[in-house]
Amino acid sequence: MGTINQYRFRRSFSEDPTLSHNLFNLLEMIFPGIRDAATRIRKLGAAWEDASTPFIRFHNDLAVTHVGVLEIPMRLMGQDIVVGGIHAVCTHPEFRRRGYYREVMEEVLIYCDRHYQILVLTTAQPELYKPFGFRFIKEHIFTVTSKCDSKGGIDGFRLLNTSDRKDIKLLHRLLEIRQPVSNILGIVKEKAIFCFQEGNNPLYYFQDLDLVAVMEIEGNKLKLFDVVGTQICTLAAILKRIPQPIDEVEIYFCPECLDVDVQALPHLLDGDSFLMVRGAFPLDAEKFMIPRSARC
Template identity: 30%
Template sequence: MAWRRFLPAVVELLSRMHPYPGLTYRCDDLTDPAKRVAWVELLQEIFGIDLGPFSALNIWPPDYRAFSYLDGEAMAANVSLRPMPMMIGGRRVEVGQIQSVATRPAYRRRGLFGDLMRRMLAEADRHYECQMLYTVSPDLYMPFGFRPLTEHYFRGQLHVAAGDAGDLRIERLDIGREEDRATILGLFNRRRPVSDHFGLCDDHAIFLANLLARRDWHLSFLPAEQALIVWEQRDRTTRLLDIVAPRIPPMASIAAALELSEMTEIKILFPPDRLVGNLTAAPYKTDDNVILMVRGPFAIEGTPFMLPPTAES
């Protein structure tokens, strides 16, 4: 039949109109838990991360966006964008963080990653002054305008005034307990960024996700201050990871929560501009060589800073 002569041209035309036959493009906020199932399964397969318990908490940020291709009910590839409002150099900046970048092996080398990145960045440029991401493969993102930054941690001693802590009550919270999770979430209603130089204004969702993944972190709650001190012991060194509070507690209270003696040296994994102590900056390197990249204006570039581990994703 004559129409068969035109079939190859028709197929080629349809392929250009839809470059990924068999796949369905979707941009979704994933606020519907049922739609998050495919997202959870993808990240479990690619990274070995089980975000099912976090998804079940149903504290999903409404402005989250997942740009993905689906093969039926399964997610073949995904690039996500979440809001991350921050204080940067003393000014509130609307930042978008790129995360959950993953493609199943069977769908790689088909251009899905590049396609989703371009779609995502077009959206990001409309809503965010700059974008950030963490990666072990910076070369993948440089063609899209991202550049690597060196983070710094801070080490030294806190200045503890005698008697500041008084009769301080300290409670250990457990992220696995519903009542403790409610206490933690309640703190975010009044939280002030841990740093005015580089600190998050709101990160309650990713904060809880990280606490669920890192059950070795200590959660010391100071009821009188309504402050949560997140810390860990690593390589015989105390590392202060974050403080969630309406104001920074006295240094003596922080030292007590960290179980520090007066002269103990600590490492602080966020800018200490709101702390009092003798602290110096040093380049920070993760065990798995994850680095921070940024796209767009970044006012504090070239100064020591670090995003708290509680906010990383």
């Protein structure tokens, strides 16, 4: 197994108390608002520094290139596996076209090949990753084909208050013991990416089902992005607890556990979120989507 001393660019947040500040100076330049997002997830009880392994090239004391590595515990085709996630890839504008990104990425892949069978990332620039063995994998959303005809039921959910300690504790409990939304592709025991991706979005708690739904309602359309619970209930059970009529449903994860008929449609999340995969990925021929809450 590799150690920090065997790598040129691998760094340790715990060993260098100035590293986080230096890194986020670079990240904020490329991804405005990311420092606030990192602060937000820390308030939710998860920390960027605990979840990400940073590979950073410095010029003197200035961080100029970064590639982060995350661990994503997944259930893939019924098997539990830890997948490596590549994230927050960037180079300082004044230090581009010097080969720094290639140098760091090559070292990242040496490290990852020792730890993970599969690597994933999402990007608007897939051409940057193809030279490193990543390939584009098509994803799908799932639209319900049977008539929903949900007339509206009881008011069976409430908005989580992510500033309230009790609600944060509730969310952590469910994330720790969640049932994967799918045996084709589901997430288990992951917090940091979820909090980063969804911590600023509405999260709805269905108390009698003991689950949190990441969802949006636009008119009479329900968009369901993730379900976090000890058991995955049917879509009908969720609709029954939504007080307004719903006649159209889009599901942004593999929906076989929801007991509903669907049509799979090719889809790029946010219009430009290409899924790139490296390694022997068992879903090449499947119709699926990595939940928004687990994307890096």
